[in-house]
Amino acid sequence: MKNETLGDRIRLRRKSLQLTQKQLAQQVKVSHVAISQWEKEETLPRGENLLRLAEALGCAPSYLIDGDGPVFSEISWAGLHQVPLLAQRDLAQWLSDTRSVRYEKLMHNDMALSQQSFAFRVEEQAMSPAILREDVVIIDPCLAPQPGDCVLAMQQQNALLRTWRQRGSENGVAQFELAPVNINFPELHSGRDSLKLIGTLVELRRFRQP
Structure with a gap:
Protein backbone atom coordinates (compact mmCIF):
# COMPACT_ATOMS: atom_id res chain seq x y z
CA MET A 1 0.00 0.00 0.00
CA ALA A 78 0.48 -21.54 9.46
CA GLY A 79 -0.50 -24.31 11.86
CA LEU A 80 0.60 -22.42 14.96
CA HIS A 81 -1.70 -22.39 17.94
CA GLN A 82 -1.79 -19.75 20.64
CA VAL A 83 -1.49 -20.95 24.23
CA PRO A 84 -2.05 -18.46 27.07
CA LEU A 85 0.85 -18.08 29.52
CA LEU A 86 -0.60 -17.80 33.01
CA ALA A 87 0.88 -16.72 36.31
CA GLN A 88 0.82 -19.72 38.64
CA ARG A 89 -1.23 -17.74 41.17
CA ASP A 90 -4.00 -17.45 38.55
CA LEU A 91 -4.29 -21.15 37.69
CA ALA A 92 -7.14 -21.94 40.08
CA GLN A 93 -9.16 -18.97 38.83
CA TRP A 94 -8.40 -19.85 35.18
CA LEU A 95 -9.69 -23.38 35.69
CA SER A 96 -13.00 -22.08 37.06
CA ASP A 97 -13.48 -19.17 34.63
CA THR A 98 -11.04 -18.57 31.77
CA ARG A 99 -12.59 -15.20 30.91
CA SER A 100 -11.78 -13.70 34.30
CA VAL A 101 -7.98 -14.03 34.07
CA ARG A 102 -5.63 -11.66 32.29
CA TYR A 103 -2.68 -13.74 31.09
CA GLU A 104 0.94 -12.66 30.53
CA LYS A 105 1.02 -13.32 26.80
CA LEU A 106 0.21 -15.93 24.15
CA MET A 107 2.79 -18.54 23.27
CA HIS A 108 2.90 -20.16 19.83
CA ASN A 109 2.90 -23.93 19.50
CA ASP A 110 2.58 -26.21 16.48
CA MET A 111 1.43 -29.33 18.36
CA ALA A 112 -2.09 -30.75 18.09
CA LEU A 113 -3.33 -29.44 21.45
CA SER A 114 -6.84 -29.05 22.79
CA GLN A 115 -8.34 -25.57 23.06
CA GLN A 116 -8.19 -25.89 26.86
CA SER A 117 -4.37 -26.05 26.86
CA PHE A 118 -2.38 -23.41 28.72
CA ALA A 119 1.16 -22.65 29.84
CA PHE A 120 2.56 -21.42 33.13
CA ARG A 121 5.90 -20.52 34.66
CA VAL A 122 7.11 -23.00 37.29
CA GLU A 123 7.62 -21.57 40.78
CA GLU A 124 8.34 -24.60 42.96
CA GLN A 125 11.32 -26.97 42.92
CA ALA A 126 9.69 -30.38 43.42
CA MET A 127 10.69 -31.57 39.92
CA SER A 128 14.25 -30.20 39.87
CA PRO A 129 16.65 -30.84 38.28
CA ALA A 130 14.33 -32.19 35.53
CA ILE A 131 12.12 -29.10 35.65
CA LEU A 132 13.54 -25.93 37.15
CA ARG A 133 12.01 -22.83 38.65
CA GLU A 134 11.24 -20.28 35.88
CA ASP A 135 10.85 -23.03 33.26
CA VAL A 136 7.64 -22.76 31.23
CA VAL A 137 5.47 -25.84 30.82
CA ILE A 138 2.49 -26.40 28.53
CA ILE A 139 -0.37 -28.45 29.95
CA ASP A 140 -3.15 -30.17 27.98
CA PRO A 141 -6.16 -30.97 30.22
CA CYS A 142 -7.66 -33.24 27.54
CA LEU A 143 -4.65 -35.60 27.37
CA ALA A 144 -4.88 -38.58 29.71
CA PRO A 145 -1.55 -39.35 31.43
CA GLN A 146 0.45 -42.50 30.94
CA PRO A 147 2.59 -44.02 33.72
CA GLY A 148 5.69 -41.86 34.15
CA ASP A 149 4.16 -38.74 32.58
CA CYS A 150 4.50 -35.42 34.33
CA VAL A 151 1.12 -34.00 35.27
CA LEU A 152 -0.36 -30.90 36.85
CA ALA A 153 -2.61 -31.40 39.85
CA MET A 154 -4.26 -29.02 42.27
CA GLN A 155 -4.22 -29.47 46.04
CA GLN A 156 -6.61 -26.83 47.31
CA GLN A 157 -5.17 -23.66 45.69
CA ASN A 158 -1.68 -25.08 45.14
CA ALA A 159 -0.51 -26.13 41.67
CA LEU A 160 1.70 -29.21 41.74
CA LEU A 161 3.84 -30.67 38.96
CA ARG A 162 4.64 -34.32 39.67
CA THR A 163 5.23 -37.70 38.02
CA TRP A 164 1.96 -39.65 37.70
CA ARG A 165 1.65 -43.27 38.84
CA GLN A 166 -1.55 -45.29 38.60
CA ARG A 167 -2.44 -47.14 41.80
CA GLY A 168 -5.53 -49.25 41.16
CA SER A 169 -8.91 -48.20 42.53
CA GLU A 170 -10.74 -47.81 45.82
CA ASN A 171 -14.54 -48.11 45.95
CA GLY A 172 -14.61 -47.90 42.17
CA VAL A 173 -12.57 -44.70 42.05
CA ALA A 174 -9.24 -44.75 40.19
CA GLN A 175 -6.32 -43.87 42.47
CA PHE A 176 -2.93 -42.40 41.65
CA GLU A 177 0.28 -41.23 43.23
CA LEU A 178 2.22 -38.08 42.48
CA ALA A 179 5.96 -38.44 42.86
CA PRO A 180 8.51 -35.59 42.94
CA VAL A 181 12.00 -35.73 41.47
CA ASN A 182 13.41 -33.69 44.35
CA ILE A 183 13.60 -36.03 47.37
CA ASN A 184 12.93 -33.12 49.74
CA PHE A 185 9.28 -33.16 48.67
CA PRO A 186 6.83 -35.90 49.76
CA GLU A 187 4.95 -38.35 47.58
CA LEU A 188 1.22 -37.70 47.45
CA HIS A 189 -1.72 -40.10 47.08
CA SER A 190 -5.12 -39.21 45.66
CA GLY A 191 -6.86 -41.26 48.35
CA ARG A 192 -5.57 -39.16 51.23
CA ASP A 193 -4.26 -35.84 49.90
CA SER A 194 -7.30 -34.21 48.22
CA LEU A 195 -5.75 -34.04 44.75
CA LYS A 196 -7.44 -32.95 41.55
CA LEU A 197 -5.74 -34.00 38.32
CA ILE A 198 -5.73 -31.09 35.84
CA GLY A 199 -3.75 -32.20 32.79
CA THR A 200 -0.62 -33.68 31.27
CA LEU A 201 2.60 -31.86 30.49
CA VAL A 202 3.20 -31.84 26.74
CA GLU A 203 6.10 -29.40 26.39
CA LEU A 204 8.86 -27.90 28.53
CA ARG A 205 10.56 -24.64 27.58
CA ARG A 206 13.71 -23.43 29.27
CA PHE A 207 15.05 -19.96 28.59
CA ARG A 208 18.68 -19.03 29.00
CA GLN A 209 19.17 -16.64 31.88
CA PRO A 210 21.17 -13.46 31.07
Whole structure:
Protein backbone atom coordinates (compact mmCIF):
# COMPACT_ATOMS: atom_id res chain seq x y z
CA MET A 1 0.00 0.00 0.00
CA LYS A 2 1.64 3.18 -1.17
CA ASN A 3 0.45 5.48 1.60
CA GLU A 4 0.42 2.83 4.33
CA THR A 5 0.92 4.27 7.82
CA LEU A 6 2.22 2.79 11.07
CA GLY A 7 -1.37 2.41 12.23
CA ASP A 8 -2.29 0.63 8.99
CA ARG A 9 0.59 -1.83 9.45
CA ILE A 10 -0.43 -2.60 13.02
CA ARG A 11 -4.03 -3.22 11.99
CA LEU A 12 -3.14 -5.32 8.93
CA ARG A 13 -0.68 -7.52 10.87
CA ARG A 14 -3.18 -7.97 13.69
CA LYS A 15 -5.93 -9.03 11.29
CA SER A 16 -3.61 -11.33 9.33
CA LEU A 17 -2.89 -13.17 12.61
CA GLN A 18 -6.62 -13.21 13.41
CA LEU A 19 -6.16 -11.31 16.66
CA THR A 20 -8.70 -8.97 18.19
CA GLN A 21 -7.53 -5.68 19.68
CA LYS A 22 -8.16 -7.16 23.14
CA GLN A 23 -6.08 -10.28 22.42
CA LEU A 24 -3.21 -8.20 21.06
CA ALA A 25 -3.41 -5.89 24.06
CA GLN A 26 -3.06 -8.86 26.41
CA GLN A 27 0.14 -9.94 24.66
CA VAL A 28 1.63 -6.46 24.68
CA LYS A 29 0.47 -5.81 28.27
CA VAL A 30 -1.44 -2.65 27.46
CA SER A 31 -5.14 -1.78 27.36
CA HIS A 32 -7.19 -2.47 24.25
CA VAL A 33 -7.75 1.29 24.13
CA ALA A 34 -4.00 1.73 23.54
CA ILE A 35 -4.15 -0.65 20.57
CA SER A 36 -7.08 1.30 19.14
CA GLN A 37 -5.19 4.58 19.59
CA TRP A 38 -2.09 3.17 17.88
CA GLU A 39 -4.10 1.93 14.92
CA LYS A 40 -5.76 5.35 14.61
CA GLU A 41 -2.36 7.01 15.23
CA GLU A 42 -3.79 9.08 18.07
CA THR A 43 -0.69 7.95 19.99
CA LEU A 44 2.40 5.95 18.94
CA PRO A 45 3.98 2.85 20.54
CA ARG A 46 7.43 3.54 21.95
CA GLY A 47 10.19 1.80 23.87
CA GLU A 48 9.24 -1.56 25.38
CA ASN A 49 5.68 -1.25 24.06
CA LEU A 50 7.01 -1.08 20.51
CA LEU A 51 9.27 -4.10 21.05
CA ARG A 52 6.48 -6.21 22.58
CA LEU A 53 4.08 -5.11 19.84
CA ALA A 54 6.50 -6.17 17.11
CA GLU A 55 7.06 -9.53 18.80
CA ALA A 56 3.33 -10.15 19.10
CA LEU A 57 2.77 -9.22 15.45
CA GLY A 58 5.66 -11.33 14.16
CA CYS A 59 7.67 -8.54 12.60
CA ALA A 60 10.64 -6.24 13.22
CA PRO A 61 10.03 -2.91 14.97
CA SER A 62 11.44 -1.19 11.88
CA TYR A 63 8.63 -2.70 9.80
CA LEU A 64 6.04 -1.06 12.02
CA ILE A 65 7.89 2.27 12.00
CA ASP A 66 8.64 2.67 8.29
CA GLY A 67 7.58 -0.54 6.53
CA ASP A 68 11.14 -1.63 5.66
CA GLY A 69 11.88 -4.32 8.29
CA PRO A 70 11.35 -8.10 8.00
CA VAL A 71 7.97 -9.75 8.51
CA PHE A 72 7.26 -13.42 9.14
CA SER A 73 5.59 -14.97 6.13
CA GLU A 74 2.06 -16.26 6.55
CA ILE A 75 3.36 -19.76 5.75
CA SER A 76 5.72 -19.70 8.70
CA TRP A 77 2.77 -18.94 10.99
CA ALA A 78 0.48 -21.54 9.46
CA GLY A 79 -0.50 -24.31 11.86
CA LEU A 80 0.60 -22.42 14.96
CA HIS A 81 -1.70 -22.39 17.94
CA GLN A 82 -1.79 -19.75 20.64
CA VAL A 83 -1.49 -20.95 24.23
CA PRO A 84 -2.05 -18.46 27.07
CA LEU A 85 0.85 -18.08 29.52
CA LEU A 86 -0.60 -17.80 33.01
CA ALA A 87 0.88 -16.72 36.31
CA GLN A 88 0.82 -19.72 38.64
CA ARG A 89 -1.23 -17.74 41.17
CA ASP A 90 -4.00 -17.45 38.55
CA LEU A 91 -4.29 -21.15 37.69
CA ALA A 92 -7.14 -21.94 40.08
CA GLN A 93 -9.16 -18.97 38.83
CA TRP A 94 -8.40 -19.85 35.18
CA LEU A 95 -9.69 -23.38 35.69
CA SER A 96 -13.00 -22.08 37.06
CA ASP A 97 -13.48 -19.17 34.63
CA THR A 98 -11.04 -18.57 31.77
CA ARG A 99 -12.59 -15.20 30.91
CA SER A 100 -11.78 -13.70 34.30
CA VAL A 101 -7.98 -14.03 34.07
CA ARG A 102 -5.63 -11.66 32.29
CA TYR A 103 -2.68 -13.74 31.09
CA GLU A 104 0.94 -12.66 30.53
CA LYS A 105 1.02 -13.32 26.80
CA LEU A 106 0.21 -15.93 24.15
CA MET A 107 2.79 -18.54 23.27
CA HIS A 108 2.90 -20.16 19.83
CA ASN A 109 2.90 -23.93 19.50
CA ASP A 110 2.58 -26.21 16.48
CA MET A 111 1.43 -29.33 18.36
CA ALA A 112 -2.09 -30.75 18.09
CA LEU A 113 -3.33 -29.44 21.45
CA SER A 114 -6.84 -29.05 22.79
CA GLN A 115 -8.34 -25.57 23.06
CA GLN A 116 -8.19 -25.89 26.86
CA SER A 117 -4.37 -26.05 26.86
CA PHE A 118 -2.38 -23.41 28.72
CA ALA A 119 1.16 -22.65 29.84
CA PHE A 120 2.56 -21.42 33.13
CA ARG A 121 5.90 -20.52 34.66
CA VAL A 122 7.11 -23.00 37.29
CA GLU A 123 7.62 -21.57 40.78
CA GLU A 124 8.34 -24.60 42.96
CA GLN A 125 11.32 -26.97 42.92
CA ALA A 126 9.69 -30.38 43.42
CA MET A 127 10.69 -31.57 39.92
CA SER A 128 14.25 -30.20 39.87
CA PRO A 129 16.65 -30.84 38.28
CA ALA A 130 14.33 -32.19 35.53
CA ILE A 131 12.12 -29.10 35.65
CA LEU A 132 13.54 -25.93 37.15
CA ARG A 133 12.01 -22.83 38.65
CA GLU A 134 11.24 -20.28 35.88
CA ASP A 135 10.85 -23.03 33.26
CA VAL A 136 7.64 -22.76 31.23
CA VAL A 137 5.47 -25.84 30.82
CA ILE A 138 2.49 -26.40 28.53
CA ILE A 139 -0.37 -28.45 29.95
CA ASP A 140 -3.15 -30.17 27.98
CA PRO A 141 -6.16 -30.97 30.22
CA CYS A 142 -7.66 -33.24 27.54
CA LEU A 143 -4.65 -35.60 27.37
CA ALA A 144 -4.88 -38.58 29.71
CA PRO A 145 -1.55 -39.35 31.43
CA GLN A 146 0.45 -42.50 30.94
CA PRO A 147 2.59 -44.02 33.72
CA GLY A 148 5.69 -41.86 34.15
CA ASP A 149 4.16 -38.74 32.58
CA CYS A 150 4.50 -35.42 34.33
CA VAL A 151 1.12 -34.00 35.27
CA LEU A 152 -0.36 -30.90 36.85
CA ALA A 153 -2.61 -31.40 39.85
CA MET A 154 -4.26 -29.02 42.27
CA GLN A 155 -4.22 -29.47 46.04
CA GLN A 156 -6.61 -26.83 47.31
CA GLN A 157 -5.17 -23.66 45.69
CA ASN A 158 -1.68 -25.08 45.14
CA ALA A 159 -0.51 -26.13 41.67
CA LEU A 160 1.70 -29.21 41.74
CA LEU A 161 3.84 -30.67 38.96
CA ARG A 162 4.64 -34.32 39.67
CA THR A 163 5.23 -37.70 38.02
CA TRP A 164 1.96 -39.65 37.70
CA ARG A 165 1.65 -43.27 38.84
CA GLN A 166 -1.55 -45.29 38.60
CA ARG A 167 -2.44 -47.14 41.80
CA GLY A 168 -5.53 -49.25 41.16
CA SER A 169 -8.91 -48.20 42.53
CA GLU A 170 -10.74 -47.81 45.82
CA ASN A 171 -14.54 -48.11 45.95
CA GLY A 172 -14.61 -47.90 42.17
CA VAL A 173 -12.57 -44.70 42.05
CA ALA A 174 -9.24 -44.75 40.19
CA GLN A 175 -6.32 -43.87 42.47
CA PHE A 176 -2.93 -42.40 41.65
CA GLU A 177 0.28 -41.23 43.23
CA LEU A 178 2.22 -38.08 42.48
CA ALA A 179 5.96 -38.44 42.86
CA PRO A 180 8.51 -35.59 42.94
CA VAL A 181 12.00 -35.73 41.47
CA ASN A 182 13.41 -33.69 44.35
CA ILE A 183 13.60 -36.03 47.37
CA ASN A 184 12.93 -33.12 49.74
CA PHE A 185 9.28 -33.16 48.67
CA PRO A 186 6.83 -35.90 49.76
CA GLU A 187 4.95 -38.35 47.58
CA LEU A 188 1.22 -37.70 47.45
CA HIS A 189 -1.72 -40.10 47.08
CA SER A 190 -5.12 -39.21 45.66
CA GLY A 191 -6.86 -41.26 48.35
CA ARG A 192 -5.57 -39.16 51.23
CA ASP A 193 -4.26 -35.84 49.90
CA SER A 194 -7.30 -34.21 48.22
CA LEU A 195 -5.75 -34.04 44.75
CA LYS A 196 -7.44 -32.95 41.55
CA LEU A 197 -5.74 -34.00 38.32
CA ILE A 198 -5.73 -31.09 35.84
CA GLY A 199 -3.75 -32.20 32.79
CA THR A 200 -0.62 -33.68 31.27
CA LEU A 201 2.60 -31.86 30.49
CA VAL A 202 3.20 -31.84 26.74
CA GLU A 203 6.10 -29.40 26.39
CA LEU A 204 8.86 -27.90 28.53
CA ARG A 205 10.56 -24.64 27.58
CA ARG A 206 13.71 -23.43 29.27
CA PHE A 207 15.05 -19.96 28.59
CA ARG A 208 18.68 -19.03 29.00
CA GLN A 209 19.17 -16.64 31.88
CA PRO A 210 21.17 -13.46 31.07
